[in-house]
Amino acid sequence: MHLRNATLAAAVAAVLGLAPQAGQAQGAGESPLKWYGSIYAKFLDGNRRTEKGLYSNSETTPGEGGGDQGQGIEFELMFNAQISKQVEIGGRLHSRFNKNYWSNYGGFGVPDQSPLFTCDESDPRCNQYVKLRGAWARITPGYAWMDSATIGNQDWGMFDPWTVGKIRYIDRDNLGGVLLQGSGFDRQLRWDIARITLPNYLNLMFAKDTDISDDDLYANDATWVGQLKYAPGPDFNTTLIAAYAFDNEAEDFDPNGFGDPNLDFLDGVGVWKQFENTVLALKAQYTGIDFMDVNGAAYYSDLNVDDSICAGTLNDDCRFSPLLKRDTDDWAYYFTLNFNELLIDGLSLSVQYFDIGSDYVSLMAARREQDVLITEGQEGTWMWGRPDYNFGNRGNTNSMAGLGWGGWNGEVQQVVSLAADNDFTDFDEPVAYSVIGWKGVTLVPKYQVGDWEFSAEYTYLDFNTDWQACGGSDKDTDCATYIRQDGTHAWGVGGDYRSPYAPYQDRRMDIFALRAKYTLDVGNGVDLMARYKYIKDEDKRVTKSRFLADAYDGYPGAPINGDWIPNVGLGGCVGCDDRQADYDTFGVSAGYQLHPDLYATLVYEYHQVELIDGTIDVAPVGLGFEASNGFGYAEYMTGKHDKNRLGIDFSYFLSGIEFGGAIDYLWGEYDPSFYTDLNGRQARLSPQPGQSTIATPLGNISVDPVDMGQYRMKIFMKVSF
Amino acid sequence: MNNKARFSISALAVGFALAGGAQAAGVKFADPTGDDKGPGGYVYPTDAVYSAGSFDLVEFEVTDGDNADFKVTVNDRLADPWGMGVGFATQMVFIFIDKEPGKGHTKSLPGLNFEFAPDSGWEKVIILSPQPASRVAAEVKAKAADLSADIVIPRRTTGIGKTISAKVKLDDLGGGDPATWGYQVVVQSNEGFPDKSDLLSRKVNEFEGQHRFGGGNDSDCDPHVMDILAGKGAGTPDEAQAQYDMLKHECGADGSSVKRATLQMIRK
Numbered sequence: 011m012h013l014r015n016a017t018l019a020a021a022v023a024a025v026l027g028l029a030p031q032a033g034q035a036q037g038a039g040e041s042p043l044k045w046y047g048s049i050y051a052k053f054l055d056g057n058r059r060t061e062k063g064l065y066s067n068s069e070t071t072p073g074e075g076g077g078d079q080g081q082g083i084e085f086e087l088m089f090n091a092q093i094s095k096q097v098e099i100g101g102r103l104h105s106r107f108n109k110n111y112w113s114n115y116g117g118f119g120v121p122d123q124s125p126l127f128t129c130d131e132s133d134p135r136c137n138q139y140v141k142l143r144g145a146w147a148r149i150t151p152g153y154a155w156m157d158s159a160t161i162g163n164q165d166w167g168m169f170d171p172w173t174v175g176k177i178r179y180i181d182r183d184n185l186g187g188v189l190l191q192g193s194g195f196d197r198q199l200r201w202d203i204a205r206i207t208l209p210n211y212l213n214l215m216f217a218k219d220t221d222i223s224d225d226d227l228y229a230n231d232a233t234w235v236g237q238l239k240y241a242p243g244p245d246f247n248t249t250l251i252a253a254y255a256f257d258n259e260a261e262d263f264d265p266n267g268f269g270d271p272n273l274d275f276l277d278g279v280g281v282w283k284q285f286e287n288t289v290l291a292l293k294a295q296y297t298g299i300d301f302m303d304v305n306g307a308a309y310y311s312d313l314n315v316d317d318s319i320c321a322g323t324l325n326d327d328c329r330f331s332p333l334l335k336r337d338t339d340d341w342a343y344y345f346t347l348n349f350n351e352l353l354i355d356g357l358s359l360s361v362q363y364f365d366i367g368s369d370y371v372s373l374m375a376a377r378r379e380q381d382v383l384i385t386e387g388q389e390g391t392w393m394w395g396r397p398d399y400n401f402g403n404r405g406n407t408n409s410m411a412g413l414g415w416g417g418w419n420g421e422v423q424q425v426v427s428l429a430a431d432n433d434f435t436d437f438d439e440p441v442a443y444s445v446i447g448w449k450g451v452t453l454v455p456k457y458q459v460g461d462w463e464f465s466a467e468y469t470y471l472d473f474n475t476d477w478q479a480c481g482g483s484d485k486d487t488d489c490a491t492y493i494r495q496d497g498t499h500a501w502g503v504g505g506d507y508r509s510p511y512a513p514y515q516d517r518r519m520d521i522f523a524l525r526a527k528y529t530l531d532v533g534n535g536v537d538l539m540a541r542y543k544y545i546k547d548e549d550k551r552v553t554k555s556r557f558l559a560d561a562y563d564g565y566p567g568a569p570i571n572g573d574w575i576p577n578v579g580l581g582g583c584v585g586c587d588d589r590q591a592d593y594d595t596f597g598v599s600a601g602y603q604l605h606p607d608l609y610a611t612l613v614y615e616y617h618q619v620e621l622i623d624g625t626i627d628v629a630p631v632g633l634g635f636e637a638s639n640g641f642g643y644a645e646y647m648t649g650k651h652d653k654n655r656l657g658i659d660f661s662y663f664l665s666g667i668e669f670g671g672a673i674d675y676l677w678g679e680y681d682p683s684f685y686t687d688l689n690g691r692q693a694r695l696s697p698q699p700g701q702s703t704i705a706t707p708l709g710n711i712s713v714d715p716v717d718m719g720q721y722r723m724k725i726f727m728k729v730s731f
Numbered sequence: 732m733n734n735k736a737r738f739s740i741s742a743l744a745v746g747f748a749l750a751g752g753a754q755a756a757g758v759k760f761a762d763p764t765g766d767d768k769g770p771g772g773y774v775y776p777t778d779a780v781y782s783a784g785s786f787d788l789v790e791f792e793v794t795d796g797d798n799a800d801f802k803v804t805v806n807d808r809l810a811d812p813w814g815m816g817v818g819f820a821t822q823m824v825f826i827f828i829d830k831e832p833g834k835g836h837t838k839s840l841p842g843l844n845f846e847f848a849p850d851s852g853w854e855k856v857i858i859l860s861p862q863p864a865s866r867v868a869a870e871v872k873a874k875a876a877d878l879s880a881d882i883v884i885p886r887r888t889t890g891i892g893k894t895i896s897a898k899v900k901l902d903d904l905g906g907g908d909p910a911t912w913g914y915q916v917v918v919q920s921n922e923g924f925p926d927k928s929d930l931l932s933r934k935v936n937e938f939e940g941q942h943r944f945g946g947g948n949d950s951d952c953d954p955h956v957m958d959i960l961a962g963k964g965a966g967t968p969d970e971a972q973a974q975y976d977m978l979k980h981e982c983g984a985d986g987s988s989v990k991r992a993t994l995q996m997i998r999k
Contacts, residue, residue, distance in 0.1 A: 244765030
């Protein structure tokens with residue numbers, strides 16, 4: 011449900027300079043300090059029976075989240091004060107969920123499932139302590155050259171999701187910095203300059219164990235960003251943004267130390283740069299034409315990385331990173347035409363062309379909650395939720411960390427970060443998906459007539475990440491520039507949401523969507539909605555036989571299934587690794603105002619995927635530690651997938667309090683199928699009589715259909731005071 | 732599923748769309764662009780979601796019929812950055828209706844900080860908000876209970892393109908001919924975390940903030956509106972000045988109101 015985000019955003023927005031009104035006339039002796047806040051309670055239930063946190067999903071840190079059980083409550087206290095006409099301050103204190111179950115009795119009562127954590131009074135995930143999340147001071151000195159200076163924590167939402175995006179909602183105001191803002195030319199020109207301290211998790215090697223070492227500096231790493239907005243009139247505006255992020259490290263041997271490590275610090279220690287990332291942006295919008303608006307933007311990124319940081323191999327210790335591993339530069343563009351009234355009254359059309367370079371890198375780009383393209387993208391229900399299609403290994407914390415087979419109900423939001431983030435989200439929220447490398451065209455017509463609303467979409471997608479061995483001849487070295495993340499953007503159903511790079515790709519995707527809404531004039535009015543969506547996703551992967559041996563080398567870096575007989579080079583069969591995925595979605599819903607305070611929506615959706623992910627000898631090229639269904643990163647999913655969702659969403663408001671909820675029951679089937687090499691072509695493989703499994707690199711896959719089912723419930727209460 | 736089935740679904744949808752009939756025209760007003768400055772000096776918040784023109788009223792239309800469509804068009808394509816689910820998020824619009832000149836309420840709604848001239852009192856006001864109708868109703872009940880009988884909250888408000896619209900039954904407005912009514916359309920911003928006295932509207936302060944308008948006063952003596960109808964509602968450039976004149980106000984040194992902004996209804 012999006013309202014959680016909206017209310018959280020509103021709440022944090024408030025702490026950043028909204029309600030209650032600062033600076034109101036105060037009576038004598040009245041404190042200028044205003045206190046306000048919220049209490050948020052969540053109730054989860056489901057049949058996955060996982061209780062690693064009061065969030066449906068968490069994948070980065072097993073043990074931190076990924077739960078469908080329990081109840082908990084958060085307390086948020088915000089404050090601000092107008093100290094003087096020129097000074098205002100504010101801040102936010104918050105106790106966060108994680109594992110603050112009511113059952114843990116304030117941090118005393120719950121045994122943790124992970125040996126890494128205690129979940130007792132000393133564990134911040136469980137002890138219910140209220141913590142300072144952000145504080146700021148805002149100075150409005152009244153100078154002609156500067157309107158304000160803000161020092162402290164905020165969400166940095168004044169910039170742009172392609173350059174410096176809003177910070178993730180869960181701790182939206184954790185990121186600190188200094189922001190100066192001003193204007194000129196009768197406010198036709200507005201400017202922002204900021205130095206934002208770099209959070210350490212945006213380090214190049216955030217998954218490298220040796221990251222924090224004696225010579226690792228992090229406290230002064232930062233992003234400098236400047237923005238100029240010029241709007242000479244109501245019809246035209248343009249924005250120029252420049253951002254520069256850097257990561258300094260202490261020099262091991264200062265030249266003035268004459269090579270003696272015992273002397274090199276005496277006159278101070280020099281620094282070297284682990285990386286520098288520069289992003290430039292130029293945006294413009296023109297609305298002076300009656301029937302059409304135009305807007306567009308061009309972005310250029312430049313990344314310099316010290317060559318000694320990451321090993322020059324495909325799956326090395328920089329595998330998880332928000333940056334590429336070698337020096338790169340690239341461009342990204344979009345150009346949008348909005349025809350506000352096309353031919354007939356009520357009909358509008360948006361056309362967007364976009365081209366995002368494979369090497370476009372913006373460290374501070376939005377990781378979630380912002381959408382850089384107008385396409386609705388893929389379906390959240392198939393986003394990578396680690397459902398364990400084949401084995402059902404409940405004891406595996408990796409595969410159980412996700413939110414399960416049901417996936418996300420919310421929309422898919424496109425981001426240009428290499429660290430798209432969906433941790434600490436619930437199943438009813440949006441899901442972020444990295445679109446690095448996408449290029450194509452989207453058409454979105456909308457038509458409103460009478461009580462009907464119609465909308466549609468067609469998107470043609472090509473990829474700048476289409477290449478053979480990343481443009482070289484050996485994936486293990488020529489793909490070393492590109493982070494592997496979870497390595498599965500075009501594997502299985504949905505694919506992983508943050509891994510745009512495959513060593514071999516020749517992919518095309520089409521998205522076609524229809525949606526109709528109608529309000530039936532019965533009683534309080536029944537809001538009806540129907541939708542249909544079709545996605546065709548094809549990838550020929552290796553297109554030249556000379557690359558087959560490099561791509562399908564028997565997966566020497568992976569702990570593969572011992573029963574599978576390696577088929578190096580797929581026997582020369584170029585078509586044997588071809589992927590073809592057809593996604594169909596039907597959805598209907600009916601919403602009704604049952605009571606002035608209560609609105610409920612009944613939803614039914616049917617999802618189907620027909621997938622061929624190559625023959626039984628094919629697994630993700632360059633497969634590493636993630637091999638095997640048991641691990642849960644890469645699964646065998648060729649076959650037909652059916653998923654039904656029957657759900658009810660509701661919202662209930664009284665003055666100052668809101669209840670909301672989503673209850674889903676999902677059922678369906680995965681019917682595996684198998685393909686093999688028949689005279690150099692991909693051909694259906696029928697199991698022999700009595701054969702129960704077929705060996706693949708990812709495991710021995712049962713030939714029998716698998717019944718899937720999931721029940722899940724989330725109900726929340728939010729009181730604002 | 733085969734392609735034949737997919738094409739059939741598409742054809743069915745197109746058929747439904749074409750089956751809709753054209754709407755008869757009711758009454759339409761225009762407003763000049765570039766006057767989204769309240770009384771002349773207001774500026775947008777600094778967060779990127781408040782895009783240029785997004786509070787700039789361009790056109791207001793009421794269609795004919797028993798279930799009239801109230802449409803408000805602004806000078807920027809609507810967006811939903813806060814996930815409200817109805818096609819827009821940052822705007823909030825109040826449509827004040829004067830059915831009987833010389834009668835009706837002269838005070839406005841909490842948080843707007845203006846009043847109406849005695850000959851421009853309102854009998855009904857329609858609130859176009861991206862918030863769920865239940866939330867708006869709860870706020871009305873808590874903050875404007877004395878006016879609640881005359882506040883109309885549409886069952887469904889949507890944003891498409893640049894236009895926010897909602898259907899309202901004439902019966903809910905007490906019947907009559909919308910073409911003969913006077914209107915005042917007030918463009919504000921949806922505030923999900925409003926001040927205790929504000930009806931989901933956003934503050935205007937002296938200095939703009941990330942999520943608050945600037946160019947006003949830190950107290951509540953200034954009108955908290957960005958754009959309204961003015962003049963003859965024809966959209967001529969001089970109507971910008973007419974708006975600034977209408978929203979003139981005076982604040983005391985202590986932030987108290989010396990003179991409230993006083994609005995007139997606009998008629999065709």
